[in-house]
Amino acid sequence: MTQTAIAAEHLVKSYGSIKAVDGLSLNIRKGEVYSLLGPNGAGKTTTIEILEGLRRPDEGNVSILSMDPWKNAVELRRKVGVMPQGFNFIAKITPKEAIRHYCTLFGVPDNSKELLELVDLTDMARVSFEHLSGGQKQKLGLCLAMANSPEIIFLDEPTTGLDPQARRNMWDVIKRLKSEGKTLLLTTHYLEEAERLADRVGIVDHGRMLAEGTPDDIIGEHGNGLYLRISGTAELASRIRSATGLECSSKDGLVDIKIDANENIVNVLRVVESVHSKLSVLELKREGLEDVFVKMVGRMEGNE
Amino acid sequence: MKPSHILSDLVIYFKNFARSREGVFFTFIFPVILIAVFGSIFSHGTGGSVPLYVQNLNGTTGVTQEFLAGLNQTHLVKVHMIPADVNVQNYITRNSVTAALVIPSTFTDAVRANTTTTLPFYYNPTQSSSQFAAQAINLVVEHFNAQLSGTHSIISVSQNTNSVVATSYIDYLVPGLIGFTILTSPMFSTTYIVSSYKKEKIFRQFSLTPLTKSEWLFSRFTGSFIIALLSAGEMIATGVILFDARVILTPLVLPFILLGVVLFVSLGTIAGALAKTEEGASVIGNIITFPMMFLSGTFFPVSAMPSWLQGIAHLLPLYYIIDGLNSVMIYTNGAEAVLDIAVSATLALLFFVIALAVFSWKEE
Numbered sequence: 001m002t003q004t005a006i007a008a009e010h011l012v013k014s015y016g017s018i019k020a021v022d023g024l025s026l027n028i029r030k031g032e033v034y035s036l037l038g039p040n041g042a043g044k045t046t047t048i049e050i051l052e053g054l055r056r057p058d059e060g061n062v063s064i065l066s067m068d069p070w071k072n073a074v075e076l077r078r079k080v081g082v083m084p085q086g087f088n089f090i091a092k093i094t095p096k097e098a099i100r101h102y103c104t105l106f107g108v109p110d111n112s113k114e115l116l117e118l119v120d121l122t123d124m125a126r127v128s129f130e131h132l133s134g135g136q137k138q139k140l141g142l143c144l145a146m147a148n149s150p151e152i153i154f155l156d157e158p159t160t161g162l163d164p165q166a167r168r169n170m171w172d173v174i175k176r177l178k179s180e181g182k183t184l185l186l187t188t189h190y191l192e193e194a195e196r197l198a199d200r201v202g203i204v205d206h207g208r209m210l211a212e213g214t215p216d217d218i219i220g221e222h223g224n225g226l227y228l229r230i231s232g233t234a235e236l237a238s239r240i241r242s243a244t245g246l247e248c249s250s251k252d253g254l255v256d257i258k259i260d261a262n263e264n265i266v267n268v269l270r271v272v273e274s275v276h277s278k279l280s281v282l283e284l285k286r287e288g289l290e291d292v293f294v295k296m297v298g299r300m301e302g303n304e
Numbered sequence: 305m306k307p308s309h310i311l312s313d314l315v316i317y318f319k320n321f322a323r324s325r326e327g328v329f330f331t332f333i334f335p336v337i338l339i340a341v342f343g344s345i346f347s348h349g350t351g352g353s354v355p356l357y358v359q360n361l362n363g364t365t366g367v368t369q370e371f372l373a374g375l376n377q378t379h380l381v382k383v384h385m386i387p388a389d390v391n392v393q394n395y396i397t398r399n400s401v402t403a404a405l406v407i408p409s410t411f412t413d414a415v416r417a418n419t420t421t422t423l424p425f426y427y428n429p430t431q432s433s434s435q436f437a438a439q440a441i442n443l444v445v446e447h448f449n450a451q452l453s454g455t456h457s458i459i460s461v462s463q464n465t466n467s468v469v470a471t472s473y474i475d476y477l478v479p480g481l482i483g484f485t486i487l488t489s490p491m492f493s494t495t496y497i498v499s500s501y502k503k504e505k506i507f508r509q510f511s512l513t514p515l516t517k518s519e520w521l522f523s524r525f526t527g528s529f530i531i532a533l534l535s536a537g538e539m540i541a542t543g544v545i546l547f548d549a550r551v552i553l554t555p556l557v558l559p560f561i562l563l564g565v566v567l568f569v570s571l572g573t574i575a576g577a578l579a580k581t582e583e584g585a586s587v588i589g590n591i592i593t594f595p596m597m598f599l600s601g602t603f604f605p606v607s608a609m610p611s612w613l614q615g616i617a618h619l620l621p622l623y624y625i626i627d628g629l630n631s632v633m634i635y636t637n638g639a640e641a642v643l644d645i646a647v648s649a650t651l652a653l654l655f656f657v658i659a660l661a662v663f664s665w666k667e668e
């Protein structure tokens with residue numbers, strides 16, 4: 001039986017009239033990497049802060065390692081690491097001093113050297129926090145989240161604002177933490193990142209969970225499957241639609257045709273041939289997580 | 305509460321403090337500038353004249369006029385008259401008079417006839433201004449005696465005031481400015497730290513570690529206490545070296561510094577915690593600090609102020625700290641200091657409890 005690390009039941013949190021989290025539930029296994037995806041203001045940070053015990057939900061239950069993070073905050077601090085969105089620290093303290101301070105507070109041996117090396121921040125070990133670049137500050141945030149070797153690590157937008165090299169470095173650290181058996185909950189706007197790192201993904205908007213599962217599951221369930229993309233005009237699209245009855249859309253000189261079976265492709269090409277249209281593009285495509293995401297979130301916006 | 309947590313936080317605090325030029329300037333350099341400026345202006349000047357209440361039972365005669373004029377000319381006191389038909393003791397009690405002199409009805413006759421006469425002098429020995437008054441009276445009396453007889457005293461003053469050492473303005477300025485630094489440095493720095501750490505989410509960061517709120521507050525108390533001790537040493541050294549101030553160095557100043565620090569760090573925490581913004585916090589901090597900065601006996605003895613202002617001064621926590629510091633550093637008056645300690649300790653405890661209650665690291 002797999003053990004649950006994080007469980008949240010019907011979380012609700014409002015700020016005045018804004019419902020930041022609206023009946024959201026979550027279940028994350030020990031050792032799992034889970035990614036919350038959602039547009040700005042979707043409620044990711046609010047959700048993660050409730051799970052960290054930094055905010056109290058208006059409604060709903062939370063259990064982190066079978067404890068209530070609001071009531072058992074002190075006990076959980078030792079088992080949970082947090083890298084908050086917009087991590088900040090005391091202006092004139094250096095990364096090395098900050099990590100040492102954390103180690104003393106947690107009562108663990110000074111591991112500043114290893115941690116700084118791990119995130120590639122050794123060069124900046126003795127520079128005041130206020131003089132670090134945005135990405136370097138985030139790296140320190142990650143170090144502090146790992147200082148006490150926690151079982152669960154919350155990372156709120158760990159790679160936002162990082163350069164490509166630093167992002168890859170961050171991915172390596174996350175993969176390493178996963179291989180050490182840590183449970184990770186991360187939020188991101190980058191779908192590629194979620195697909196690459198997460199065992200499971202939750203798509204959130206307006207404080208609600210729109211879809212959840214492995215990236216493949218989500219694409220399978222909410223994606224439109226295969227479509228054929230060819231070059232052509234809107235006129236070609238309407239001819240194909242009337243001739244084959246297939247779902248068809250055109251945009252920017254491209255026509256997308258939804259494909260259910262192989263014979264659809266043959267039929268489409270017949271139409272193309274019959275009107276003597278010249279093909280410069282012919283692609284068979286599968287909708288990715290990004291397409292699903294844009295579609296789902298777009299639909300939510302449309303409902304407003 | 306773990307000492308290792310407090311110590312580690314204290315190290316971080318001092319590193320951050322030492323690396324901030326403004327903080328070091330306002331804590332260690334600014335008060336020295338103040339003591340130098342106020343000391344130079346007032347230590348030789350007339351700024352320290354204190355009220356002396358005089359009841360003249362003799363009526364207006366050439367001799368009484370000359371005597372009163374003599375008092376005013378010392379520039380140590382400003383003479384106020386008590387009506388001749390009131391009971392002087394009641395008047396003193398009702399109006400919180402710290403120094404009062406009675407000219408008896410036989411005064412002029414005695415002076416003219418060269419027979420001895422005694423002027424009753426009522427004073428509060430724990431109040432600084434009464435020493436000015438005693439000094440002024442002695443000057444005038446000695447002058448009269450020298451003129452009248454030269455061999456024996458014609459006029460004497462009842463109440464043995466001669467045992468009290470005359471003090472000068474600078475002697476008050478040293479405890480006053482120690483009080484000033486106990487107030488301003490913890491108050492402003494704590495208000496700023498609490499409001500800015502709250503806004504910049506540094507408290508959120510702390511709340512993710514085993515550091516507790518009380519540990520953090522104790523670290524602030526300790527840090528501010530150490531800084532206040534250094535400032536106090538600096539004030540005393542400046543006063544003694546530059547202005548020849550006479551103050552008594554006694555360990556009895558320590559409880560006042562400690563209680564003052566706990567009191568104002570707590571008050572600063574409350575101001576910082578209650579304000580919504582950093583700007584709001586500094587406004588609240590200033591509203592609390594400024595009246596105390598001027599009315600608690602920092603730059604001028606409270607007893608030199610009009611009685612309605614004295615009433616206000618007695619409502620200010622810093623008054624009790626400075627009054628106590630005066631008691632132990634100038635008069636070695638332990639009895640008065642005990643009351644001041646009791647009041648300061650009660651206020652410190654009260655504000656500490658309020659601070660713990662209103663100060664939160666989390667947002668709901």
Ligand SMILES: Nc1ncnc2c1ncn2[C@@H]1O[C@H](COP(=O)(O)OP(=O)(O)OP(=O)(O)O)[C@@H](O)[C@H]1O
Nearest residue numbers: 015018020038039040041042043044045046047085
């Ligand atoms: N402290 C707060 N007070 C008032 N409203 C808030 C507060 N924090 C968040 N909100 C509101 O709650 C909603 C959800 O915010 P949240 O920060 O959880 O979103 P998010 O998904 O993390 O967004 P982003 O991707 O931009 O970080 C937003 O509409 C935001 O304006």
Ligand SMILES: [Mg+2]
Nearest residue numbers: 044045046085
């Ligand atoms: Mg966020």
